[in-house]
Amino acid sequence: MRLLEGSCSDGERRDTTSFFGMEISSHQFHLLQQLNEQRRQDLFCDCNILVEGKVFKAHRNVLFASSGYFKMLLSQSSKEMTQPTTATFQAFSPDTFTVILDFVYSGKLCLTGQNVIEVMSAASYLQMTDVISVCKTFIKSSLDISEKEKDRYFSLSDKEVNSNGAEQPCLYSAGWRAESSPPHSHLNPDQGTCTRGNAWSNFNYYPASQRNAQQQLSKHDQRQDPGKKARHLGLQQPSDIPHYKSSKLEDRAAEPAGHGSQSEEQVHIETEVESPHVGYQYGQGSDVISRSLAVPQQEHDSPRSSGKSKSPKADEQYPSMPSIVGVMGGWAEDDLPRMRFKCPFCTHMVKRKADLKRHLRCHTGERPYPCEACGKRFSRLDHLSSHFRTIHQACKLICRKCKRHVTELTGQVVQEGTRRYRLCNECLAEAGIDSIRIDLEAETPLEFPPDGDKDSRWHYGEDNKSDVEIVEDGSSDLVIQQVDDSEDEADEKEVKPNIR
DNA sequence: CTGGGGAAGGGGCCC
C-alpha cells in the first residue's frame, strides 16, 4: 500500500485539483482473483465462447476490457443483455483459448515454444496487443539467447545441434507490483511496445533449462534448405494452426512445399515459425533489428473477413503493431549481405521498411483510407485514388458499353449513384437517355481530398464550381454529365490531389 | 459451367 499524490486525471480539473489517495496494491490482484474464481464456478458468467466445440464461460465485462475483438463484439450485442452472449471461434484451438482466457483472468500468460505462435495468432485475432507483445518478447528472448551462444554454435556438430530437450512452459506474469499499471495495457495505447504495461517488465521467465533447447533451435540450419529448418525448430504446432489471413498465407505457406516429403503441417510450421528465426538464416553478425512501428493495428474485422465494414479511425483503434524486423535477407551480387525486412506474419521480405509497413496492412486489415463517396475503405492511398478515378470520376475516356474511345464531344459521363462512367453518344442514344433534361444544379462533382490527408473527408465539392453538366434521370440515380475534358486535364495537372 | 472484363489488392520501384 502506498500514498499517491498527483493530479486528478479528469481533463478539465487536471490543472487545478490535486488529490491524495491510497492505493492498495493487492486490490487489483484480489479483484481479478475473485473474478477468476467466479469464472471457475460459473458464477455470473454471461458470455459463452465456443471454440471448436468446447464451451468457455466468462464475464462480458472482463472480455470487453481485455480484447478489442470482444469489445467490438459485445458493443454490438450490448442491447441484448438479457441473453448470454455466445461467440464462436474456429481460428484457434481450445487449448490456445485456455491460455488466453487464463491470462485475461490472471494476468499470467503460459507460453511454450509449442504454443507461442498460435497464442500470438489468437491474440492478433482477438486484438490483445499485450499478449502479442509478450509473445514477441518470448520469441525475441529465444533469439537473444541464441545470439549469445552463436559462436559456440558454430563449433557444434550437427549431432549436438539436433539434440533438443522437451519444451517446458515459460510463464509471463504481470507481476502486480506496487506501482503496477493495469495489466491489460492496450487500454493505454500511448505506451510503447517495449514498455507496454510496466507490469510486463517484471515477467518471470523460466525455466533456465529451456535455454539450451531454444539456442539450438534458433540457430540451426543456417543457410540450409529452409525445408530442413522446421525439423529442428522443435516449435511444433498442432495441425490446426490458425492463419492471420487465410488464403494468402496458405498460398505463401505452400511456396516452400517443393520439399517433397514435407507434410502440410511442416509447411505451416515453417511458415509461421520462420519469422523469429530468420534473422539467423544467413547468420552473419548481429543482424536482427527490432523496431517498434507506430502503425495502427488490426482492424476490427477478423483477419479472415473482407474488411469491408466501416470502423473508427484505424489510428485510434490499433495503437500498436508488431515490430519490424530487419534481417540479412540474402546476398547481393557483390557477395555482400543486403538488408531486407522480414514480415513478422509471413515469409515475405522487402527491401524497404516502408514497403514492409505497407505490406503489414494486408495482415492487419487496416484500411485507413476511406472513400467518402461510397464508404469503401482501402489500405493504400494509391488504391483509393485509383478507385476514385475509376468509379467516381469516370476518368477513363472509354465508352463503357462499346469500349470505344470517347471525348467530351463524342461521349458523356453517366452517373449512377456515386458511380460514374462514360458512354459514347451512340450508346447513350441506344439506351434512350439522350433526351434527359440537363440540370446544372442537381449535382456537384466529387472531390478528392488533399494529398496524404487520411482523415480528410471527401466532399461533393460545394465550392468547387464545376464545368460538369449534369443530367438526371428522373426515374433513378442515373445522371448524365457533360464533362469538359480539356479543363479536367488541366485541373489534374495543376491541383493533383483534386483529381477530377 | 465457363470465359471475359472490371475492380481490388499486393509488390517493386522511382521520384
Add this chain to the structure above:
DNA sequence: GGGGCCCCTTCCCCA
C-alpha cells in the same frame, strides 16, 4: 518515408 505509378494476380460479376 510517403506518394504514386506500373505490373501482376485474384476475385467477382455477368453474359
